[in-house]
Amino acid sequence: MSRVDARSGAAGGSAEARRTLMRGVLVFRWVALAWMVTIAVIDAGADEFRREALAWASIGVAGAWTVWLTVPARRWGRVTLAVDLGVCTWLVVVSGLVVFEGEVVGGRAFFASGYPFAAALSWGVHDGTKGGLAAGGVLGLALIIARPLNGMPVGELPATEIRDLTGGIVNYLVAGGAVGFVSILFVRSTEALHRATGELVRERERAARLAERESIARQIHDSVLQALSLINKKGHELARLDPIPGDGVAELGRIAEKQEQELRAVILRDPELPPTGRASLRAELETLAGELDTFEVTVSCVGPIWVDRNVAEELTAAVRQALANIAEHSRASRVSLFAEVEGGRILISVRDNGVGFVYDEAALKANGKAGILKSMKGRMEDLGGSMAINSSPGHGTEVEFAVPAHGKPEG
Amino acid sequence: MTVPVRVLVVDDHPVWRDGVRSDLEAAGHAVVGEASDGREAIALARDCMPEVVLMDLKLPHVSGVEATRRIIDESPHVKVLVLSASAEEKDVFEAVKAGASGYLLKSSTSDELTSAVARVRAGEPVFTPSLAALVLDEFRRIAVEVPGEPALTPRENEVLKYVAKGYTYSEIGEKLFISTKTVQNHVQNILTKLQLRKRYELMRYALQRGLDQAP
Numbered sequence: 001m002s003r004v005d006a007r008s009g010a011a012g013g014s015a016e017a018r019r020t021l022m023r024g025v026l027v028f029r030w031v032a033l034a035w036m037v038t039i040a041v042i043d044a045g046a047d048e049f050r051r052e053a054l055a056w057a058s059i060g061v062a063g064a065w066t067v068w069l070t071v072p073a074r075r076w077g078r079v080t081l082a083v084d085l086g087v088c089t090w091l092v093v094v095s096g097l098v099v100f101e102g103e104v105v106g107g108r109a110f111f112a113s114g115y116p117f118a119a120a121l122s123w124g125v126h127d128g129t130k131g132g133l134a135a136g137g138v139l140g141l142a143l144i145i146a147r148p149l150n151g152m153p154v155g156e157l158p159a160t161e162i163r164d165l166t167g168g169i170v171n172y173l174v175a176g177g178a179v180g181f182v183s184i185l186f187v188r189s190t191e192a193l194h195r196a197t198g199e200l201v202r203e204r205e206r207a208a209r210l211a212e213r214e215s216i217a218r219q220i221h222d223s224v225l226q227a228l229s230l231i232n233k234k235g236h237e238l239a240r241l242d243p244i245p246g247d248g249v250a251e252l253g254r255i256a257e258k259q260e261q262e263l264r265a266v267i268l269r270d271p272e273l274p275p276t277g278r279a280s281l282r283a284e285l286e287t288l289a290g291e292l293d294t295f296e297v298t299v300s301c302v303g304p305i306w307v308d309r310n311v312a313e314e315l316t317a318a319v320r321q322a323l324a325n326i327a328e329h330s331r332a333s334r335v336s337l338f339a340e341v342e343g344g345r346i347l348i349s350v351r352d353n354g355v356g357f358v359y360d361e362a363a364l365k366a367n368g369k370a371g372i373l374k375s376m377k378g379r380m381e382d383l384g385g386s387m388a389i390n391s392s393p394g395h396g397t398e399v400e401f402a403v404p405a406h407g408k409p410e411g
Numbered sequence: 412m413t414v415p416v417r418v419l420v421v422d423d424h425p426v427w428r429d430g431v432r433s434d435l436e437a438a439g440h441a442v443v444g445e446a447s448d449g450r451e452a453i454a455l456a457r458d459c460m461p462e463v464v465l466m467d468l469k470l471p472h473v474s475g476v477e478a479t480r481r482i483i484d485e486s487p488h489v490k491v492l493v494l495s496a497s498a499e500e501k502d503v504f505e506a507v508k509a510g511a512s513g514y515l516l517k518s519s520t521s522d523e524l525t526s527a528v529a530r531v532r533a534g535e536p537v538f539t540p541s542l543a544a545l546v547l548d549e550f551r552r553i554a555v556e557v558p559g560e561p562a563l564t565p566r567e568n569e570v571l572k573y574v575a576k577g578y579t580y581s582e583i584g585e586k587l588f589i590s591t592k593t594v595q596n597h598v599q600n601i602l603t604k605l606q607l608r609k610r611y612e613l614m615r616y617a618l619q620r621g622l623d624q625a626p
Contacts, residue, residue, distance in 0.1 A: 336577025
C-alpha cells in the first residue's frame with residue numbers, strides 16, 4: 001500500500017464511521033415514523049384534530065423524506081442536512097396548527113414529538129457537537145413558535161407549560177450535542193484504527209521486500225565475482241600487449257560500470273518490488289536510461305511509483321520516443337528523467353540540456369515532422385492523459401507526460 | 412575560469428584520493444591535505460585551513476557524518492561537500508543534518524566534481540536531481556503523517572521539483588523570474604528545514620522515551 005492509499009484509508013475510515021452512525025439514525029427514523037402514524041390514527045379516531053388533512057400531509061412528507069433517505073448510497077451534504085432540519089422543524093411547528101387550541105404537546109403523547117430528534121442526531125453525526133447543538137437549538141425555537149400558533153402566547157404560559165417547554169428544548173439540545181460528541185470520538189478512533197492497519201500492512205510489505213532483497217543480493221554477489229575475475233584476467237592479458245589497446249581498457253571500464261550500477265540498484269536502495277501485475281516506474285525508467293550511451297541520463301523518482309504493466313509499457317514507449325528524438329535533434333549532453341505522483345496523476349518529465357526549439361505544432365505538421373509527436377501524444381490520450389512540450393532555442397526541452405494514477409477514468 | 416579552491420580530501424582509499432587529487436589539480440584547485448579517516452580529517456581541517464572538505468561517509472574510527480559535524484562546529488566557514496558511493500536515503504539525510512552543503516555521488520564525472528567544489532565554495536548548496544527527489548518524498552511523507560511540522564512553501568516545492576528535473580539554479584531563476592541567488596536561498600532554506608525536521612524527530616523520540624519510563 002502506498003502512502004497515498006494509507007491517507008485515503010484514514011479518510012475513508014472517518015467517512016465509513018459517519019455512514020455507520022447515519023444508518024443508526026435511519027433506524028430511529030423508521031421507528032419514530034411508525035410511532036407517529038400510530039398516534040395519529042388514534043387521535044383521528046378520537047376526533048382530536050382541528051386540521052386533520054394537514055396532519056396527514058405532514059406525516060406524508062416525513063414518510064416520503066424517510067423513504068428517500070433510505071435509498072442506498074445517499075450522501076449527506078449541506079443540502080440534505082438543511083432539508084432534513086426543515087422537515088423536522090415543520091413537524092414541530094405543525095403540531096401547534098393541527099390540534100385544538102390549548103391542547104398542544106404538554107402532558108400527552110403527540111404524533112410529532114419523536115421524529116424531529118432525527119435532525120438533531122443527523123447534524124450531530126455529520127458536524128459533531130456544534131452541529132448537533134445548532135440543530136437542537138432550531139428545533140427548540142420551533143417548539144416555542146408552536147405555542148402561539150396553538151393559541152397560547154408565550155408570555156401567558158402557565159408554570160407547567162413553561163416547565164414542559166424548557167424540558168423539550170433541553171431534550172433536543174442534549175440529544176444533538178451528545179450524539180455530536182460521540183460522533184467525534186467514534187470517527188477519531190475509527191481513523192486511528194485505519195491508520196494503524198495501514199502501517200501494519202506497510203510493515204509486512206517491508207519485511208517481505210527485505211527478504212527478497214537478501215535473496216537478490218546473493219545472486220548479485222555471484223555476478224560481481226564473475227565480473228571481477230573477468231576484469232582480472234583481461235587486465236593481465238592487456239598489460240602484456242604493446243601498445244596497450246585503448247578499446248580493450250575501455251571494455252574493462254564498461255564491465256566495471258555495469259556491475260557498479262547493478263550493485264547500487266540492489267544493495268543501496270530499497271528494492272522496489274511491485275505488486276503482481278504492476279511495474280516499478282523507477283525501474284522501467286532506469287532500464288531505459290541504461291540502454292543509451294549518446295548522452296548521460298539521470299533518473300529521479302519521488303517515492304516508489306507502481307503502474308499497471310500495460311500503462312508502464314505505453315509510458316516507457318513514449319519516453320523512449322522522446323529520448324530518440326533528443327538523440328536525433330537536440331545535441332544534448334545530459335537528460336534528466338523525473339517522475340512523481342501528484343494530485344492523482346503520474347507525471348514524467350524528460351528534460352534535456354540541448355539546443356531547444358520553437359515549439360509550433362502547426363508548423364511541425366506542415367513540414368511533416370509531427371509523426372513522433374503525434375504518436376507520443378496518442379499514447380498518452382489512450383491512457384486518458386496528456387503531453388506538454390516546453391522549449392525555446394538555447395534553453396533545452398522539457399517534455400512532460402501526465403496520466404491518471406488509477407487508470408483511465410470511466411465515461 | 413574557476414577560482415582556485417583550497418580542498419581537503421577525505422577518503423580511506425589511497426587510490427581514490429589520488430584520482431580526486433589529480434582531477435582537482437587539473438582544474439586549478441589546490442589540494443592542501445589528504446585524510447584517511449574521520450579523526451585525521453578533523454585535525455587536518457584545523458591545520459591546513461581548507462575552504463572545502465571533500466568528505467567520504469564510510470570512514471574508519473570517526474564516521475564522515477560525525478567528522479562533518481565536528482568540523483562545522485569548529486569552523487563554520489568551512490564547507491563540506493560529501494562525496495559518497497552510497498545513495499542511501501539515511502546517509503544523505505545524516506550528512507545534510509550534520510551541516511554538509513552538498514552531496515555528490517562518486518559516479519559523478521570529474522567536471523561535475525570540480526565545478527561542485529567551486530560552487531560549494533561560493534556558498535551554493537549542491538543538490539543532485541535524485542537527492543532533490545528524496546527530499547521531496549521526505550517532505551510529502553511528513554505532510555501526510557505528521558501535519559504541523561516544518562513543511563515546504565509552495566515556492567520551495569516548485570524549486571525543488573525543478574532541481575529534481577535537472578534544471579540548474581540559473582535556469583530555475585529564469586523560469587520563475589527570480590535571481591539565481593534567490594533560488595540558492597530557497598534551496599538553503601530547504602536544507603535548513605530538513606535539519607530542523609531531524610531535530611523534531613529526536614525531540615519526539617526523547618519525549619516518548621521519557622513518558623514510557625515515567626514512574
